[in-house]
Amino acid sequence: MTEKTQLATKQETDIKSVSRQNEPSIRPAVDIFEDESGITLHADMPGISRDRLSVKVEGDTLTIEGDAEIPVPEGMEPLYADVRATHYQRSFTLSNEMDTDKVEASLNQGVLTLRIPKREEHKPRKIEVKVG
Amino acid sequence: MFGTTALFDELQRIQREMESVFGSTPWANGIRSSSTGFPPVNVGTTAEEVDVYFFAPGVNPDSWDISIQNNVLSVAGERRVIREEGASYYRKERFDGEFRRTFSLPDDIDPEKVDANYKDGVLHVRLQRKESSKPRQITVN
Numbered sequence: 077m078t079e080k081t082q083l084a085t086k087q088e089t090d091i092k093s094v095s096r097q098n099e100p101s102i103r104p105a106v107d108i109f110e111d112e113s114g115i116t117l118h119a120d121m122p123g124i125s126r127d128r129l130s131v132k133v134e135g136d137t138l139t140i141e142g143d144a145e146i147p148v149p150e151g152m153e154p155l156y157a158d159v160r161a162t163h164y165q166r167s168f169t170l171s172n173e174m175d176t177d178k179v180e181a182s183l184n185q186g187v188l189t190l191r192i193p194k195r196e197e198h199k200p201r202k203i204e205v206k207v208g
Numbered sequence: 209m210f211g212t213t214a215l216f217d218e219l220q221r222i223q224r225e226m227e228s229v230f231g232s233t234p235w236a237n238g239i240r241s242s243s244t245g246f247p248p249v250n251v252g253t254t255a256e257e258v259d260v261y262f263f264a265p266g267v268n269p270d271s272w273d274i275s276i277q278n279n280v281l282s283v284a285g286e287r288r289v290i291r292e293e294g295a296s297y298y299r300k301e302r303f304d305g306e307f308r309r310t311f312s313l314p315d316d317i318d319p320e321k322v323d324a325n326y327k328d329g330v331l332h333v334r335l336q337r338k339e340s341s342k343p344r345q346i347t348v349n
Contacts, residue, residue, distance in 0.1 A: 105301040109292055116292070120302055122247075122263040122329035146261060146330060151254050158248030159263050186265025186329015 100161040104140070104188075108168075112200050114193035115174065121164050122186035129183060131190065133176040139167040140188060173198040246287075246303040247331075251311070255343050258317060258335045262309070265329030272326065274333065276319045283333065284308040316341035 104119040121129070123144025130141045144162040170176060173194050180191040247264035262283060271286035289304040291297075313335065321336035 105303070106299050107289065107297070107302045108299040109295040109297045111292065111295040116295075118289070118302060120265045120329070122265040125328050144330075145328070146250075147332065148252065149254050149257065149259060152252040152259060153254070154250070154252050155258075156249070156251040158245070159250050159261075185267065185269075185326070186263075 101163040101165045102159070102161050103166050104164050106166070114191060117168075117188075117190040117192070119166070119188040119190075120186065121183075121188050123162065124164065124183065124186060124188070126183050129181075129188065131179070131181045131188075133170070133179065136170050136172065137167050138170050138176075138179075138190075138192075139165065140190070141165045246307050247309070249309060249311075253314075256337055258314060258337070260311065260333040260335070262331040262333070263329070264307075264331055267326070267329075267331075269326055272324070272331065274322075274324050276313070276317075276322060276335075279313045279315065279317065279319075280310055281313050281333070281335070282308065282310045283331070285331075 104121050106120075107118045109116055119140055121140075121142055121144070123146050124142040125145060128142050128145060130139075132139050132141075142164050144164065146162065170192065175193045175195045178193050182189045247262045249263070250261040252259045252261075260281065260283075264285060264287065266289075267285045267287045271284075273282075273284040275282050284307065286306045287303060289302055314337075316337045317335045318338045322333065324331060324333045326332075
């Protein structure tokens with residue numbers, strides 16, 4: 077497996093945009109794996125619908141972000157909360173062999189799936205050995 | 209309707225204050241609750257109902273098992289993360305497997321009037337209070 081395709085998380089301080097600095101945000105749990113043709117990322121983002129999700133690539137940084145929408149009856153008083161924020165954000169650094177123009181994203185019951193293919197020239201090729 | 213941020217911020221503030229006084233969270237964990245902590249849960253109340261939110265994305269909808277017995281709400285389900293063979297994993301943070309969480313309910317919950325809705329990975333269980341315990345306006349004759 078290639079070493080340089082590691083998706084390294086950036087420090088929290090690097091990724092927070094100015095306007096969000098004081099707002100608590102949830103770092104979604106992720107699974108990331110690589111196969112021959114690219115990298116797949118699954119992220120847990122419960123409460124996120126498609127129109128409230130943002131996936132963007134700026135330079136070599138991939139950022140997933142969104143605001144959860146939870147229907148709450150009027151006048152509800154909180155009694156207990158494991159989840160204390162509704163904003164999700166997490167960033168990853170990509171290497172240049174990833175084809176960021178062809179990132180595919182899908183969302184199913186709060187699970188975001190991203191598929192980031194490798195550029196053609198970086199896909200492993202089988203070299204035929206001629207016996208002659 | 210969607211003022212959740214403010215709602216839970218306020219709770220966070222209260223909890224922080226409680227923590228500073230008591231040293232840790234004052235809420236006792238249910239003795240039957242599992243230790244995994246999945247899924248995270250929020251609970252809120254109004255005069256009419258108790259609302260429990262399970263932040264459980266990617267759960268097989270057929271696996272939800274929600275029951276109430278002796279005023280204990282039990283919610284179980286299963287989330288199977290499909291692992292790709294032959295792939296090299298860099299991160300495996302997501303919960304994989306079966307889970308169960310249980311809660312003691314207030315005495316005035318009507319076990320016949322409970323509904324649950326699973327949307328965008330959040331299970332919302334609404335438990336209505338008994339008619340007799342809802343606030344009533346008493347008119348003076």
